Amino acid sequence: xxxxxxxSRERPSQxxxxxxxxxxxxxxxxxxxxxxxxxxxxxxxxxxxxxxxIFFKGSQTVFQxxxxxxxxxxxxxxxxxxxxxxxxxxxxxxxxxxxxIFEEEQGxxxxxxxxxxxxxxxxxxxxGTVLLVLGAMGIALTLGVLSAIFLSEYSKPGKTLNAIRLxxxxxxxxxSIVFGIFGVGFFVLAAPQFAFSQDAAGSFTELGNTGxxxxxxxxxxxxxxxxxxxxxxxxVIISASEExxxxxxxxxxxxxxxxxxxxxxxxxxxxxxxAMPGILTSSIIGVARVAGETAPIMxxxxxxxxxxxxxxxxxxxxxxxxxxxxxxxxxxxxxSAKIPQNEYTExxxxxxxxxxxxxxxxxxxxxxxxxxxxxxxxxx
Amino acid sequence: MTLLxxxxxxxxxxxxATTSMSSETSxxxxxxxxxxxxxxxxxxxxxxxxxxxxxxxxxxxxxxxPSGCGKSTLLRCINRMNDLVDVARIGRGKIExxxxxxxxxxxxxxxxxxxxxxVFQKSNPFPKSIYENVIYGLRIQGxxxxxxxxxxxxxxxxxxxxxxxxxDRLDTSGLSLxxxxxxxxxxxxxxxxxxxxxLMDEPCSALDPVATAKVEELIHSLKDQYTIVIxxxxxxxxxxxxxxxxxxxxxxxxxxxxxxxIFMSPKNxxxxxxxxxxxx
Ligand SMILES: Nc1ncnc2c1ncn2[C@@H]1O[C@H](COP(=O)(O)OP(=O)(O)OP(=O)(O)O)[C@@H](O)[C@H]1O
Ligand SMILES: [Mg+2]
Numbered sequence: 001x002x003x004x005x006x007x008s009r010e011r012p013s014q015x016x017x018x019x020x021x022x023x024x025x026x027x028x029x030x031x032x033x034x035x036x037x038x039x040x041x042x043x044x045x046x047x048x049x050x051x052x053x054i055f056f057k058g059s060q061t062v063f064q065x066x067x068x069x070x071x072x073x074x075x076x077x078x079x080x081x082x083x084x085x086x087x088x089x090x091x092x093x094x095x096x097x098x099x100x101i102f103e104e105e106q107g108x109x110x111x112x113x114x115x116x117x118x119x120x121x122x123x124x125x126x127x128g129t130v131l132l133v134l135g136a137m138g139i140a141l142t143l144g145v146l147s148a149i150f151l152s153e154y155s156k157p158g159k160t161l162n163a164i165r166l167x168x169x170x171x172x173x174x175x176s177i178v179f180g181i182f183g184v185g186f187f188v189l190a191a192p193q194f195a196f197s198q199d200a201a202g203s204f205t206e207l208g209n210t211g212x213x214x215x216x217x218x219x220x221x222x223x224x225x226x227x228x229x230x231x232x233x234x235x236v237i238i239s240a241s242e243e244x245x246x247x248x249x250x251x252x253x254x255x256x257x258x259x260x261x262x263x264x265x266x267x268x269x270x271x272x273x274x275a276m277p278g279i280l281t282s283s284i285i286g287v288a289r290v291a292g293e294t295a296p297i298m299x300x301x302x303x304x305x306x307x308x309x310x311x312x313x314x315x316x317x318x319x320x321x322x323x324x325x326x327x328x329x330x331x332x333x334x335x336s337a338k339i340p341q342n343e344y345t346e347x348x349x350x351x352x353x354x355x356x357x358x359x360x361x362x363x364x365x366x367x368x369x370x371x372x373x374x375x376x377x378x379x380x
Numbered sequence: 381m382t383l384l385x386x387x388x389x390x391x392x393x394x395x396x397a398t399t400s401m402s403s404e405t406s407x408x409x410x411x412x413x414x415x416x417x418x419x420x421x422x423x424x425x426x427x428x429x430x431x432x433x434x435x436x437x438x439x440x441x442x443x444x445x446p447s448g449c450g451k452s453t454l455l456r457c458i459n460r461m462n463d464l465v466d467v468a469r470i471g472r473g474k475i476e477x478x479x480x481x482x483x484x485x486x487x488x489x490x491x492x493x494x495x496x497x498x499v500f501q502k503s504n505p506f507p508k509s510i511y512e513n514v515i516y517g518l519r520i521q522g523x524x525x526x527x528x529x530x531x532x533x534x535x536x537x538x539x540x541x542x543x544x545x546x547x548d549r550l551d552t553s554g555l556s557l558x559x560x561x562x563x564x565x566x567x568x569x570x571x572x573x574x575x576x577x578x579l580m581d582e583p584c585s586a587l588d589p590v591a592t593a594k595v596e597e598l599i600h601s602l603k604d605q606y607t608i609v610i611x612x613x614x615x616x617x618x619x620x621x622x623x624x625x626x627x628x629x630x631x632x633x634x635x636x637x638x639x640x641x642i643f644m645s646p647k648n649x650x651x652x653x654x655x656x657x658x659x660x
Contacts, residue, residue, distance in 0.1 A: 157466060251504030254504070255504045258497065258500075258570070259569065259570065270506055274507060
């Protein structure tokens with residue numbers, strides 16, 4: 001009751017109790033802290049193992065000790081069968097073309113062990129992936145920006161808009177294999193192909209007597225792959241675009257309108273130009289995904305092996321879009337899961353994975369640099 | 381008097397005809413903007429109650445009143461800027477500009493906004509060059525002739541008392557200007573479209589006294605050619621620049637009269653209290 005009572009209350013000899021032995025709360029705190037820390041370390045360790053393995057093993061394929069230090073055959077040739085053999089006391093490893101030349105030079109038949117896909121390089125895969133990425137991003141950006149403009153600038157908030165937003169969000173969570181199946185059903189088998197003359201192909205049917213031919217299905221083709229991939233990244237592009245559009249100050253829109261601009265003029269002259277850098281940089285996340293996914297293209301666009309490059313042996317320009325291509329992720333899948341494994345295929349796997357990672361990392365780096373530059377340039 | 385839509389149609393065909401709107405009438409004290417029985421809502425919330433007022437040609441009208449009383453709302457109704465607000469809705473009444481109902485479905489808001497320019501509270505130059513900022517309104521009308529644009533830039537920047545400060549760096553970004561210069565750039569930009577009416581929402585709220593004085597001077601000089609409505613929180617400013625002053629409170633127009641009368645002998649108690657700084 002009295003001050004005495006308070007003063008006489010037992011005090012620890014030192015401080016106010018904070019030097020006493022660890023309290024329960026403190027122990028828990030320490031434990032939790034370590035759980036977090038270990039979790040982080042674990043992830044770090046896993047990532048390091050993955051990256052270091054790929055870089056270490058992959059660089060053995062991609063780089064070499066003699067000039068020009070980069071294995072140009074690996075980067076610039078098509079995959080080939082590898083011949084491993086001994087000749088006059090020396091052992092050789094040669095891709096199919098080189099082996100034939102060698103054999104002719106020597107003028108003898110040589111017995112070899114052959115390993116599929118283990119010679120040559122991955123040039124057609126790099127080309128195919130680049131084409132798929134360009135096509136898919138072109139389609140996705142066009143459709144994505146159009147719908148983002150509609151959603152964020154024109155549509156009135158309400159139930160319909162929420163429903164649309166929700167379905168776009170859900171689309172982002174759909175597994176890529178589902179997009180692959182969708183691509184098969186929709187583009188490979190069902191989408192119509194048109195032609196204006198019979199010589200196009202025998203499989204075309206004439207529509208009445210109009211001189212206008214068509215058939216169902218794009219087949220396993222670059223175009224089908226691009227569209228399938230485009231649909232897969234659309235949600236990312238749409239959200240990125242909407243966000244960039246929203247970041248443009250309302251004042252710019254109002255100022256344009258107040259000067260007698262129509263809504264579209266205001267968007268075209270004072271919203272889109274300033275939103276475009278943001279849209280492009282955020283969309284580069286989408287590029288990494290388009291480049292990386294295997295499932296959407298394995299039934300719609302990818303060939304395990306194709307000798308010709310996409311621009312070789314075309315009968316007419318439209319054939320370019322209706323041909324299958326090789327692609328990096330699918331190639332990795334083929335060499336690591338579809339053929340007998342041995343030390344020679346392993347080199348291919350890691351080499352391809354290495355190149356693939358470098359390409360994706362390069363794209364990501366470019367996007368970061370671009371974003372930093374854009375941020376500096378457009379500040380209001 | 382023809383309907384605004386018709387006037388606007390004519391003006392769209394021949395840009396010269398646009399000035400006729402003000403020159404048509406010889407009577408200098410003709411009401412150019414008339415607000416009658418005007419109720420306005422944001423969703424369920426009523427922002428304006430039964431506003432009745434007239435703004436005369438070539439006069440400066442000041443809107444004063446405590447924050448949130450609906451000054452900006454009414455101003456933005458005059459060039460239909462509130463169309464951008466999804467929940468905005470007119471309850472009753474109408475606003476006429478040059479005797480034409482501006483909420484008539486036939487009215488082309490683009491033409492309306494060319495006739496009724498606006499300067500915003502927060503200066504908002506485009507992230508473009510000073511030159512492009514000024515001629516934006518002309519460019520979007522498809523005017524691309526260099527001589528016309530050059531002439532417009534000089535005329536409007538002079539009109540906005542900015543020419544001397546920026547004439548040597550017209551191709552630098554509008555954003556590189558100081559706040560006061562930016563606001564005058566926005567005024568120049570509005571002048572380029574050659575409106576009849578200029579709506580200004582607290583144009584000086586972000587400016588220092590020197591820049592404010594410049595803008596006020598500018599308003600004085602613009603009065604001969606434009607009908608100006610200005611929202612301000614600064615009583616001295618209202619007293620200095622305006623011919624008429626309207627006092628708003630809680631969405632209602634409490635009192636509107638000649639500026640001298642309002643400041644010398646306000647009829648309403650609330651007006652007096654507000655002007656003398658006893659509330660607000
Ligand atoms: N876009 C909007 N949506 C909903 N309510 C709004 C909107 N804009 C304004 N209001 C409301 O309408 C009322 C009037 O606002 P207004 O901006 O016209 O006031 P003001 O007189 O201009 O105030 P200030 O002097 O602070 O600028 C306020 O209560 C405000 O909350
Ligand atoms: Mg306001």
